[in-house]
Amino acid sequence: MSTxxxxxxxxxxxxxxxxxxxxxxLILQAAVLGETVKLGVGxxxxxxxxxxxxxxxxxxxxxxxxxxxxxxxxxxxLRIRTVDGPDTDWIEDLNNLTARLGxxxxxxxxxxxxxRRAVGYLRQQVxxxxxxxxxx
Amino acid sequence: MSAYRAAKAAEHTxxxxxxxxxxxxxxxxxxxxxxxxxxLEEKVDEAEKGLILLKTAVQIAGLEADADALSSGLxxxxxxxxxxxxxxxxxxxxxxxxxxDLLLKVCSRLHLDWIHDAxxxxxxxxxxxxxxxxxxxxxxxxxxxxxxxxxxxxxxxHHELGHSVFARDRQFVRELGRVVDKFFDDEKKxxxxxxxxxxxxQEAAFDAAARYWSESQLAEVxxxxxxxxxxxxxxxxxxxxxxxxxxxxxxxxSNTMHPPGAARVSMCERAxxxxxxxxxxxxxxxxxxxNFVAKSTPDASYQRCCPPALLQILADRVNELIATHLxxxxxxxxxxxxxxxxxxxxxxLPLEDAINAGHVVLLASPTEFPSWWKxxxxxxx
Numbered sequence: 001m002s003t004x005x006x007x008x009x010x011x012x013x014x015x016x017x018x019x020x021x022x023x024x025x026l027i028l029q030a031a032v033l034g035e036t037v038k039l040g041v042g043x044x045x046x047x048x049x050x051x052x053x054x055x056x057x058x059x060x061x062x063x064x065x066x067x068x069x070x071x072x073x074x075x076x077x078l079r080i081r082t083v084d085g086p087d088t089d090w091i092e093d094l095n096n097l098t099a100r101l102g103x104x105x106x107x108x109x110x111x112x113x114x115x116r117r118a119v120g121y122l123r124q125q126v127x128x129x130x131x132x133x134x135x136x
Numbered sequence: 137m138s139a140y141r142a143a144k145a146a147e148h149t150x151x152x153x154x155x156x157x158x159x160x161x162x163x164x165x166x167x168x169x170x171x172x173x174x175x176l177e178e179k180v181d182e183a184e185k186g187l188i189l190l191k192t193a194v195q196i197a198g199l200e201a202d203a204d205a206l207s208s209g210l211x212x213x214x215x216x217x218x219x220x221x222x223x224x225x226x227x228x229x230x231x232x233x234x235x236x237d238l239l240l241k242v243c244s245r246l247h248l249d250w251i252h253d254a255x256x257x258x259x260x261x262x263x264x265x266x267x268x269x270x271x272x273x274x275x276x277x278x279x280x281x282x283x284x285x286x287x288x289x290x291x292x293x294h295h296e297l298g299h300s301v302f303a304r305d306r307q308f309v310r311e312l313g314r315v316v317d318k319f320f321d322d323e324k325k326x327x328x329x330x331x332x333x334x335x336x337x338q339e340a341a342f343d344a345a346a347r348y349w350s351e352s353q354l355a356e357v358x359x360x361x362x363x364x365x366x367x368x369x370x371x372x373x374x375x376x377x378x379x380x381x382x383x384x385x386x387x388x389x390s391n392t393m394h395p396p397g398a399a400r401v402s403m404c405e406r407a408x409x410x411x412x413x414x415x416x417x418x419x420x421x422x423x424x425x426x427n428f429v430a431k432s433t434p435d436a437s438y439q440r441c442c443p444p445a446l447l448q449i450l451a452d453r454v455n456e457l458i459a460t461h462l463x464x465x466x467x468x469x470x471x472x473x474x475x476x477x478x479x480x481x482x483x484x485l486p487l488e489d490a491i492n493a494g495h496v497v498l499l500a501s502p503t504e505f506p507s508w509w510k511x512x513x514x515x516x517x
Binding site: 002003004005006007008009010012013015016018019022023025026029030033035038039040041070071116119123130 | 186188189192193195196197198199201202203205206208209212260261262263264265266267268269270278296298299300302303306350351352355356359394
């Protein structure tokens with residue numbers, strides 16, 4: 001009996017979330033640049049991307065406020081707190097982002113940059129977990 | 137567009153074409169894996185859409201970072217599909233296909249209805265890949281090539297299926313996490329009058345003990361008890377054998393390993409009914425186990441992380457969670473039989489009955505076991 005069962009399912013869950021967020025940020029960035037037509041995505045895809053990003057930003061914001069996060073958000077929380085604080089800046093920006101998306105607006109460049117940082121921490125975690133599985 | 141990004145896009149194109157050709161060749165070869173092939177083809181379709189997006193994105197200034205992230209996801213998709221599925225489908229032995237048929241019958245009997253097909257790979261120790269890009273319907277069971285040559289390891293199949301159950305529903309980990317948190321909170325409340333420094337130390341120790349029970353540890357607890365739920369006393373003997381055979385300190389607490397053997401055996405025992413626990417062969421096995429663990433001493437870390445009361449609560453809670461959330465999953469309530477009863481092999485023998493009868497024959501009449509197992513193996517279902 002090995003730990004593959006648990007770690008592979010955790011990795012798959014994180015990878016799925018990562019792909020969802022990666023696609024959503026790409027579409028929102030294209031929308032900010034006015035390039036959605038060239039990219040071949042319509043209004044519906046932009047709306048879905050806004051919802052995806054908004055839900056992620058909200059859950060990360062809640063985790064930062066409470067200090068409690070599930071295992072998928074924990075690595076992001078940990079990295080923000082060890083190398084990318086302070087929490088208050090993140091909370092303020094994430095709140096502004098969700099409010100903006102809630103109004104139907106697109107994110108600002110700075111907000112996309114911050115989102116990419118958060119998703120980058122998730123990507124690092126996925127890479128570490130991949131290593132853990134492949135070394136078995 | 138940078139030369140590197142263009143090169144990566146070209147590489148993804150070639151890889152996806154290769155994947156599609158591989159899947160097509162498996163269809164032509166007539167492998168009995170229509171559902172797996174269909175699911176993989178659907179995923180390749182999705183990946184091709186992602187590739188089209190990538191090829192467009194790399195030509196738009198300002199999307200480079202996001203395109204690189206998309207590219208990385210495509211590379212991972214190709215790697216997991218290739219390493220896990222294509223490599224296994226290329227070399228399906230008769231024995232692997234027979235075990236796959238048996239596994240699907242077990243899944244059907246246990247009402248794990250989300251599993252529609254499975255790939256068995258005789259390539260390593262027992263392990264399950266329960267989910268593939270969010271899809272729980274086509275797990276891979278890895279197993280050693282001698283998996284079906286005896287019964288002691290076989291409840292490990294049920295343990296591994298437990299990972300599919302556990303991974304699909306986050307409710308299980310949340311509930312078990314709550315059990316652990318409440319247990320150690322209650323322990324803190326029981327501390328009584330202490331000097332502030334001493335109280336603080338004790339509370340920190342309980343917090344550390346609660347943290348030990350991470351998701352990965354709770355997953356293994358769930359799967360152990362799940363295997364006992366569906367497989368009965370045979371699972372307890374199997375887990376006992378696993379730790380007797382491997383022989384490390386049964387009290388060793390490590391964040392990178394399964395829960396200690398002493399805790400696992402204890403939970404598997406506690407999850408059985410009194411009638412199942414009371415059978416002479418179960419008591420004999422536990423007697424051997426207690427002689428083994430008596431050679432080691434539980435350290436403070438084990439005593440703090442794995443108190444008997446917590447192990448009992450966890451075993452009970454997993455049983456309750458399975459009964460509540462998966463009411464169709466049948467609980468194996470039968471005790472071990474007598475040797476005479478075990479010798480009678482019916483015309484069709486469900487794996488769980490074979491495991492329990494097999495343990496009876498193996499423990500009560502070891503020399504008889506090889507011929508019994510050969511006959512039993514012919515009617516397994």
